[in-house]
Amino acid sequence: MDVSDILASQASKNKSILVVEKDIPPDVDAGFLTVTDLNVIDKESYDHERETYLQSTARDSVQLLLSSLFSLPTLSSPEGPFAQLPTPTTQLPRAKPLPKPKPLTKWERFARAKGIHSQKRDKKVWDEERQAWVPRWGWKGKNKEEEAQWLHEVPANADADYDPAKDARVARKARAKQNERQHLQNLARGARHQLTATANYVVGTGVGAGMQTERKKEIDRTLATTRVSTASMGKFNRALEGEKKLRGVKRKFDPIERSVETEKSASLALIKKLGNDVRGSSKFKKDGDGDGKVLNVRKAVRFASGGRGAVSLALKTTTATQYGSDGKGKRKMQGKGNGRLRWLPTELYTH
Amino acid sequence: MRPLTEDESKVAFEKLANYIGKNLVHLVDRQDEPHCFRLHKGRVYYVSEASMRLGISVARPNLVSLGTCLGKFNKSGKFKLHITSLDYLAPYAKYKVWIKPNGEMPFLYGNHVLKAHLGRITEDTPEHQGVVIYNMSDVPLGFGVTARSTVDTRKLDPTSIIVFHQADVGEYLRDEDTLF
Helix, strand or coil: CCCHHHHHHHHHHHHHHHCCCCCCCCEEECCCCEEECCCCCCHHHHHHCHHHHHHHHHHHHHHHHHHHHHCCCEECCCCCCEECCCCCCCCCCCCCCCCCCCCCCHHHHHHHHHCCCCCCCCCEEEECCCCEEEECCCCCCHHHHHHHCCCCCCCCCCCCCCCHHHHHHHHHHHHHHHHHHHHHHHHHHHHHHHHHHHHHHHHCCCHHHHHHHHHHHHHHHHHHHHHCCCCCCCCCCCCCCCCCCCCCCCCCCCCCCCCHHHHHHHHHHHHHHHHHHHHHCCCCCCCCCCCCCCCCHHHHHHHHCCCCCHHHHHHHHHHHHHHCCCCCCCCHHHCCCCCCCCCCCCHHHHC | CEECCHHHHHHHHHHHHHHHHHHHHHHHCCCCCCEEEEEECCEEEEEEHHHHHHHHCCCHHHCCCCCEEEEEECCCCCEEECHHHHHHHHHHCCCEEEECHHHHHHHHCCCCEEHHHEEEECCCCCCCCEEEEEECCCCEEEEEEECCCHHHHCCCCCCCEEEEEEEECCHHHHCHHHHC
16 A cells, blocks of 8 residues: 555655744744744734634744754654753843942043053063962962061161061051052942942032932931831821921821711810810910919819909909998999809909 | 711811811701801802702812802811801800990901900800800891900900901992802
């Protein structure tokens, strides 16, 4: 039986499936397992049968990716063959911003201004005696040569206890210390410069003002944080004298459509609290109302006048002097003191 | 229109309490019909619940007024009572001042109350106390703050001020444009 025809037809069928033909060949990046198809979308078929169209384009791309994977070199392993992915060719954008240029040191700025191009010094220097490259500084460094030498030259006018090795060592330590100091100064200068640069950009003022506003903002921020860093998130803090309201805190209002009953109870509670405050606060304290003194004048007057008030006491004395000691009968207008309001003789007020 | 916050209520209640004291409870806890306080465009309105519920459906820019305006908050958060609140202050006032007929017109033109115009005064009125001012036939005319306590007024001469003017019913005509 001749099956070659069947095989040929099957092979051609398979080939039509395996080979993808596009106007622009899609870009296959096996390293990222990515296929980018830049062909123009066929609008007609996209509009009519969107799902099938998308599926067919996706199938073609996946087919391309798989065939590229099968053409890669493989490694055999107990789990089966593994394709070795090549390095990706697609350029991905940088995740982090570019590093900012380091601030120049004092020397670098000076050198740039003067146009000095100094070569970078090697860490190692050639030692003629030892015939080897030795480190410039550090362990067995070249800078310790002077203090380590076996014979020292001593100036003629040197003191009796002059130790040239010790002197050289002290000088070297001093140089290292000075360098460290200059390094720190450079760091500080760089930090300050960057800070003022940003501050000036924002505020557009001089160097000092920029620093100051920045520091002030920092303090305000810290203060705001501390104000809400209590157990009640700052709700029950005692308000300090001259303290400003926190900025950026949204006001929250009760809903309009709350039942009036709950509102009433809240108001009554507030009034009750207010009433308690009234007793303590000087604003609501009446004069003589037991303000820390032993004698509560108000109470004493009430007691002495039999609840009639201070004016009735004053009246009593005047009437007593005017009309004799009995003090009766001339006070009809005053009534008997259960109410607060009473007619007062007008001559008292109008002369 | 919205309910008052706790701080706002405190300020408003303190001001009202200066005139009516503990009687403020009767304004909040009404027997006849539940009333509430509402803030709208910086003014505090004393509204019955029914009209408040009707007012909810009106958009803020369209709502001119509702209930009775008690006063307004100024920009620094202080509360100022309007003459419209007199209807609620007068029945509950703790301290009252009556002025003579010859003092009525000067007071209604916005002047302070002089001693010469003083008819009578509630006994024991302390200094700087909110008082409601009546004419001699017990018609409330306005309210103010006492300059001196009752006892101290006796020594004063007739031209000295007894009550500082705060609001009077003459404002209904004088401040007609801005009052409501």
